[in-house]
């Protein structure tokens with residue numbers, strides 16, 4: 001039986017029997033992977049609490065290629081992200097990131113850049129106080145790295161760079177309609193050019209500079225609503241865990 005070795009971040013765990021778990025993780029090399037972990041629920045399990053969501057592990061698992069369920073043979077913890085479990089906002093944000101990754105990824109579809117984004121976002125989440133900006137960066141970059149990169153630089157109709165105060169963002173195409181081409185029946189959501197410029201920054205800013213980016217009051221809600229509506233258009237439903245964050249944001 002082939003063996004697979006990779007880094008993995010735990011997304012979900014379910015009890016299978018009195019002693020076993022099914023653990024779903026997002027791996028660096030093989031996309032989403034589901035494994036049975038025998039003996040994980042025993043009191044004296046050698047695995048301890050390693051399968052809590054967003055724990056980062058080195059795993060070795062076995063099974064035939066492209067099957068749905070594998071057997072976990074071995075794992076070591078790389079980063080437990082303990083700080084995320086001791087603070088309500090960080091915990092709910094970590095759960096929200098986990099749900100987003102789960103929605104955007106599939107079995108056997110490698111996306112190494114997305115794996116690195118997920119790890120880095122959890123790493124920053126342990127210490128930053130600028131959590132709402134981190135959430136926007138994570139949402140927009142997950143969207144972009146999953147093949148739905150928004151086209152913010154030119155108008156869908158006239159192809160020019162938008163210069164007027166208001167534009168529309170069209171969710172289905174991920175594009176914008178500039179002020180000159182807008183009319184009362186234009187599709188999409190009206191936003192200001194200022195909001196568009198912040199969204200561009202969210203896509204390009206270096207994670208190490210995150211504490212320098214602050215959204216102005218009022219515009220923060222517009223940015224949050226827009227990214228939420230765009231996410232919902234792509235995955236076809238609302239993220240259940242967002243409601244715990246929305247109380248603070250919207």
Ligand SMILES: [Zn+2]
Pocket residue numbers: 155156157158159160177178179180181
């Ligand atoms: Zn235009």
